[in-house]
Amino acid sequence: MNQKRVIIFSGGELHPQYIQEIQPGDFIIGADKGALYLIRHDIKPDLAVGDFDSISPQELKHVRAESGRIVECDPVDKNLTDTELAFEMAIREQPDFIMLVGGTGTRMDHTLANVQMLNRALQHHIECAIMDQNNYITLTGSQIEVWDRGYKYVSLLPMTPEVTGITLEGFQYPLENATLKIGESLGISNVLLESVGRVSITSGLLLVIQSND
Known part of the structure; x- marks a missing residue:
């Protein structure tokens, strides 16, 4: 039986090699500028989410036109980071596996928050990994x-x-x-x-x- 996979492209450090992680049938989510990154690499995200405060109005127009669906939130009046919002949407897909790329970078607070989200996947019995150029991070309770x-x-x-x-x-x-x-x-x-x-x-x-x- 094939795994149901969700791949999240967040707004941290992104590299072309991450595109190679996408497999046929994957549900692809772009968080904030992660959605723009996908579109610029000829990948149409199934879902784009975030406040999109890190891209220009013209770029946001492009994201709206090229995404399967878009969920926008206010950049000030919100309780979740763009990545956490994407993660919540990923869990709703009830996948077997979630891969997060672009979830690490210069903001240590965001990086640590994203690592802690691995526990949320574990609570839903979903295998999950965070990947960047130098790391592949997973969590186990058994x-x-x-x-x-x-x-x-x-x-x-x-x-x-x-x-x-x-x-x-x-x-x-x-x-x-x-x-x-x-x-x-x-x-x-x-x-x-x-x-x-x-x-x-x-x-x-x-x-x-x-x-x-």
Whole structure:
């Protein structure tokens, strides 16, 4: 059975390689200038969302004309960031998988907020990842397979104060029934030994970050 996938293009750092992540049948959401980026790369977003305060009125007119559907909100009187609004719309599609690109960048507050949104997908039993040129970020509350995607390192960081029962298979530095607490660096810079590794935990929420320098 094919996965139902949603790909969100947000307004952070965007690169042409992200277009290659799109597969036939994907539901594509452009958040704010992420929608304009898609259109400029000849991709028609199924949905464009946001306040569109980072693009010009003429560019917004272009987004309206070239998007399957558009949801606009006031740039001042709103409670969600454009990316969170896109994420909420993605969850409504009830997909198996959500990929967020353009969700990281110079604004650390936005980046951290977007990483924390991984927990919302987990609560809805939706697999989710944030990808940029140097990182592939996922979250688990139980177990996860980590595939070799060409990144050099795999790091584990607790999202909750404590993560217990951490067991690793297929890594250079194995762990068995280990505990990680926030602020500890034990899980940093591990390396896959095989095409796929396995991470399982007993309690807590664990970020799994594949990265390059």
